[in-house]
């Protein structure tokens with residue numbers, strides 16, 4: 136897998152690159168089923184209904200280790216991010232990257248019946264390094280995530296200037312369809328968001344770190 140010049144330019148300019156339909160449905164479906172099975176077991180979902188009250192009420196809103204100590208890792212999560220993509224990230228970063236965690240992490244936000252807005256809080260970076268790309272984070276949509284549907288938000292260009300305000304033109308919602316992928320320079324300021332739709336937000340993320348940073 137290779138990135139063309141246009142894709143490289145977008146990534147350099149904005150810090151984010153979207154790859155539509157990269158992951159086959161069979162992979163996203165297996166991971167989604169794993170999540171639904173596990174959340175049903177933990178009664179975060181009962182009789183097909185999301186038990187929104189049992190999720191965190193403040194950012195990141197989602198199932199965290201704290202909320203659901205019993206969350207199990209599902210082998211299907213490891214199959215979602217293709218090896219070729221991880222390999223290609225080295226070329227995009229210009230550095231050798233290594234997985235920052237043993238397994239990808241799931242990001243789930245139930246429907247919240249709240250009004251959506253660009254958040255004032257919750258904006259952060261996961262690593263402090265500024266001068267070189269400290270890593271690339273991959274986000275995979277495991278199901279359809281519509282506008283205002285709880286997708287991760289990212290401030291385009293904030294890898295170059297961290298103090299950019301989260302305005303409507305700069306904020307990118309990582310929404311789309313199952314199988315869509317977003318790559319994010321880990322200097323980019325990002326935040327969780329409210330899910331104002333009726334569908335749960337189900338994403339999976341993996342962080343690949345620059346071994347030299």
Ligand SMILES: O=C(O)CCC(=O)C(=O)O
Nearest residue numbers: 195242261286287326327
């Ligand atoms: O989408 C979210 O819930 C936030 C994700 C996030 O901040 C992260 O993965 O570092």
